[in-house]
Amino acid sequence: MSSNGFATTPEPPYYAVIFTSKRTEGDTGYDAMMDVMAKLSTEQPGYLGRESVRGADGLGISVIYYKDEASIAGWKAQAQHASAQRIGRERWYEHYEMRVAKVERAYSGPEGR
Amino acid sequence: MSSNGFATTPEPPYYAVIFTSKRTEGDTGYDAMMDVMAKLSTEQPGYLGRESVRGADGLGISVIYYKDEASIAGWKAQAQHASAQRIGRERWYEHYEMRVAKVERAYSGPEGR
Numbered sequence: 001m002s003s004n005g006f007a008t009t010p011e012p013p014y015y016a017v018i019f020t021s022k023r024t025e026g027d028t029g030y031d032a033m034m035d036v037m038a039k040l041s042t043e044q045p046g047y048l049g050r051e052s053v054r055g056a057d058g059l060g061i062s063v064i065y066y067k068d069e070a071s072i073a074g075w076k077a078q079a080q081h082a083s084a085q086r087i088g089r090e091r092w093y094e095h096y097e098m099r100v101a102k103v104e105r106a107y108s109g110p111e112g113r
Numbered sequence: 114m115s116s117n118g119f120a121t122t123p124e125p126p127y128y129a130v131i132f133t134s135k136r137t138e139g140d141t142g143y144d145a146m147m148d149v150m151a152k153l154s155t156e157q158p159g160y161l162g163r164e165s166v167r168g169a170d171g172l173g174i175s176v177i178y179y180k181d182e183a184s185i186a187g188w189k190a191q192a193q194h195a196s197a198q199r200i201g202r203e204r205w206y207e208h209y210e211m212r213v214a215k216v217e218r219a220y221s222g223p224e225g226r
Contacts, residue, residue: 005172006133006210016214018129018176020119020164051133051210053174055166059118061174063131089223097119097164097221101129101214108210110202 007049007065012103014048015066021096023058030092037084044078046071058094065103072100120162120178125216127161128179134209136171143205150197157191159184171207178216185213 023030041047046067054060066072075081088096136143154160159180167173179185188194201209 004208005135005170006208009210009212012212016129016131016212018131018216020176022118051172051174053166053168053172055168057118059164059166061164061166061176063133063174063176093223095117095119095221096223097122097219099122099125099129099216099220100218101216103131103212103214105213106210107212108208110206110209 005051005053007051007063009048009065009103009106012106014103015069015072016101016103017064017066017072018099018101019062019064019096020098021060021062022094023054023060024092024094025058028091029087033084033087037081040078040080041075044071044075046074069100118164118166120164120176122161122178122216122219125219127216128182128185129214129216130177130179130185131212131214132175132177132209133211134173134175135207136167136173137205137207138171141204142200146197146200150194153191153193154188157184157188159187182213 038050041050041064044066048065048067050062050064052060052062066075076085151163154163154177157179161178161180163175163177165173165175179188
């Protein structure tokens, strides 16, 4: 993530993993693991950037951008990340939705500011 | 948006508009307009649902799901929404990134909970 929270992505097409999640209550190691995973995820070939927000009610949306589908598959299978996914399913998330999408067009704004 | 914050979407393929934004400070009519737009947007043919989170630092991610690209174009051109977009560019957003993406695969979890 760049310092302002926006991902710097190339011209489309590229891929986005949209991860919407509701956290369980309590930390139980979540923040520490997220720090490790956020750092590790940037080393995945094809990783382009991420944008991530969590509200006070525990609902969060993270969008992670990748060059292509092979990069997404590589990150999913990465050993430490696979272990984190298991703990996430068991402990950290009440519910999540994950969508893999191909970005076709992109704009930024406001124009002229 | 369903009451738990997750959008109920059909089997892919469908479309996602990923809108990441940093708000300017102060309300200046933003919350009231968002209420109007959130209601109006559900009337757009092809609208499937939305997920939206804003953090305490003003960074927000909204993902709005549509049946197809024509539905997105229809909503972009809707008169009241076009007016809201203008005010947004002038007043409400320090910066935003909008990405239009085709959702190809989707999963939910945790399994078995």
